[in-house]
Amino acid sequence: MSTLGKTWILDLDGTIVKHNGYKLDGKDILLSGAKEYLDELPKDDRIIFLTSRKEEYREMTLEFLKENEIRYDDILFGIPYGERIVVNDRKTSGLDMAFSFNLERDKFNLPEIIRVL
Numbered sequence: 001m002s003t004l005g006k007t008w009i010l011d012l013d014g015t016i017v018k019h020n021g022y023k024l025d026g027k028d029i030l031l032s033g034a035k036e037y038l039d040e041l042p043k044d045d046r047i048i049f050l051t052s053r054k055e056e057y058r059e060m061t062l063e064f065l066k067e068n069e070i071r072y073d074d075i076l077f078g079i080p081y082g083e084r085i086v087v088n089d090r091k092t093s094g095l096d097m098a099f100s101f102n103l104e105r106d107k108f109n110l111p112e113i114i115r116v117l
Contacts, residue, residue: 001114002095005044009086012051012061014105016070022057028064031108038071049075050084 013019016038018029038047049072053061058077065072088098101113 001099005042005046007046007048008041009048009050009084011084012049012075013053015103015108015110016049017064019105022053022060022064028061030068030070031106033111034108035068035070037108037111041071046074047072050079051075051077052079052081053077 010016013021016031016034018025018031021027021029041047051061055077061075061077064070065075086098086100090096101110103109103113
């Protein structure tokens, strides 16, 4: 990957917090290593969370992120349950401007995947 500033688009449930933890456990549970990884990203990078959570969970979710000092720039609620499709152009230099990774649910192993790029 280049040294250019990046936009990180991350699903919230199953990648940053336990999938459906807010429903099953009555609260969110932060996945090990997720906060630390986000904290280490360059300050100029942007972090956008996506979630299929309904609007009724907005306040609870935002409070959890605030209490746990989870860094993010924006969050979109009510995203459809289906696949997320990211489309971007390639720079004329040949630099790919989009990457996609599917993580194992409830296991924050993004650092292992990014390391191979």
